[in-house]
Amino acid sequence: MNSIKLKLIIIYVAVVLIVMILSGTYMLYSVRQDEIARIRSSLASHADIIESEIIQRYDPWNFWEAFGWRILVEYHVQGMILNDMGIPTAPREFSELLGAQRINDEAILAAVNGEVGFTVRSRAIDLSQNVHSWLAYARPVTVGDSTFIVYTRASADALNESLSQLMVHLIIMVLIAVVLTAILWFFLANTITNPIVTMIDRAKAMAEGELSQEIPVHGKDEIGQLAYNFNHMARELNQLDTMRKEFVANVSHELRTPLTSIRTYTETLLEGALEEPEIASRFLTIVDDEAKRMSLLVSDLLELSRLDSARTKLDQDVLDLVGLLRLTIRQSQILAEQKNQKIAFDNPEEACFILANSPRVNQVISNILSNAIKYSPEETTIHVSVETTDTDHRVYIKDEGVGIPEESISRIFERFYRVDKGRARSMGGTGLGLAIAKEIIEEHGGNIYATSIPEEGTTMVLRFNRYFEANPS
Numbered sequence: 001m002n003s004i005k006l007k008l009i010i011i012y013v014a015v016v017l018i019v020m021i022l023s024g025t026y027m028l029y030s031v032r033q034d035e036i037a038r039i040r041s042s043l044a045s046h047a048d049i050i051e052s053e054i055i056q057r058y059d060p061w062n063f064w065e066a067f068g069w070r071i072l073v074e075y076h077v078q079g080m081i082l083n084d085m086g087i088p089t090a091p092r093e094f095s096e097l098l099g100a101q102r103i104n105d106e107a108i109l110a111a112v113n114g115e116v117g118f119t120v121r122s123r124a125i126d127l128s129q130n131v132h133s134w135l136a137y138a139r140p141v142t143v144g145d146s147t148f149i150v151y152t153r154a155s156a157d158a159l160n161e162s163l164s165q166l167m168v169h170l171i172i173m174v175l176i177a178v179v180l181t182a183i184l185w186f187f188l189a190n191t192i193t194n195p196i197v198t199m200i201d202r203a204k205a206m207a208e209g210e211l212s213q214e215i216p217v218h219g220k221d222e223i224g225q226l227a228y229n230f231n232h233m234a235r236e237l238n239q240l241d242t243m244r245k246e247f248v249a250n251v252s253h254e255l256r257t258p259l260t261s262i263r264t265y266t267e268t269l270l271e272g273a274l275e276e277p278e279i280a281s282r283f284l285t286i287v288d289d290e291a292k293r294m295s296l297l298v299s300d301l302l303e304l305s306r307l308d309s310a311r312t313k314l315d316q317d318v319l320d321l322v323g324l325l326r327l328t329i330r331q332s333q334i335l336a337e338q339k340n341q342k343i344a345f346d347n348p349e350e351a352c353f354i355l356a357n358s359p360r361v362n363q364v365i366s367n368i369l370s371n372a373i374k375y376s377p378e379e380t381t382i383h384v385s386v387e388t389t390d391t392d393h394r395v396y397i398k399d400e401g402v403g404i405p406e407e408s409i410s411r412i413f414e415r416f417y418r419v420d421k422g423r424a425r426s427m428g429g430t431g432l433g434l435a436i437a438k439e440i441i442e443e444h445g446g447n448i449y450a451t452s453i454p455e456e457g458t459t460m461v462l463r464f465n466r467y468f469e470a471n472p473s
Contacts, residue, residue: 173214
């Protein structure tokens, strides 16, 4: 039972078998009831003949001479006339066979009590004194002051034989249906199990490190959707393994560069540059800058690690996004003035409430403003505005820098990705700021994206969910 194909076949065959057995049982029961009703009607009709052709036309002592008995024989029905005590009086064969003995039949007992009686599988002897199973019908008939009982019966052997043959045919049909079902389902099960087996093999290959796996998708049913999602997962684990390798390579490079500088200048100092105060001071300043750069890089890496592992649970409060923007702009104003830049804030008249962690959101906005200032020429303006929709507040931070090429827009939030690596590194960036900003915004249930026109500038869009239950008062 370890194979899903075998389980499916067994389940399907069991269902078919149960359905066939139930339907066959119902069919047998229906046929039996129909046959019993037909025989009862036939016995009642023959009872009518006995009553009309014998009882109503002959005197009681001449019942046995009546012509009507021959009609019953032709239809394999045995008919009798009994007195009001249930003792046979005609035809002569039964009266001579049974004498004064009453036939023990519930149908006759009912007729003795003045009711119509009918029994199935009544046990009684025939003219050869052999015991048979009968379907018997009896009813009282009154002629003048005398009461007689008309009793007709037919052997149940024919009915039993007919039902037995029907049962044999049904059993053969059930067996044929089960065999055909098993064969058909064996091939149909392949359409389900083959993709699953393929996925198992591909999953094992992925577990061994072979992430470039693809499964053919042959339809849009559940199996097709599973195959499609498996392929999507494989691609993601792969568009991720590549990022991991790039991340490791970038971290190694980012750490190796300042470490190389530190080691080079330290060795130079140890070889005698310490004796020259001016050179020693300049070299130590460079070593200090590189150490600070490594410290910043390590801090950003730890920050990303905490965000990735969700070890830090952000404390969130209701805050006014407009007020937070004013504060962050004031903090960034000094950096902008160093390049004779302006930060223009299109100040909304109403507060924009969000549920967020104030220091984290301040960190994101400060990082975006810092990038806008760094990558914009002197004497330009950074424009900040807020737009409110039915569901969210959106912050637009637009600079007048060189812009971002179209092929790089989708990658600027990747870790260590830089549009201009040399320029970004010379400005002190670690290449992790936007990645951290993206993680923080998404942890707040929002998102961040960029639009850019080369040589005209870049617009960063930060979307936050609106908080509707805040009380402005």
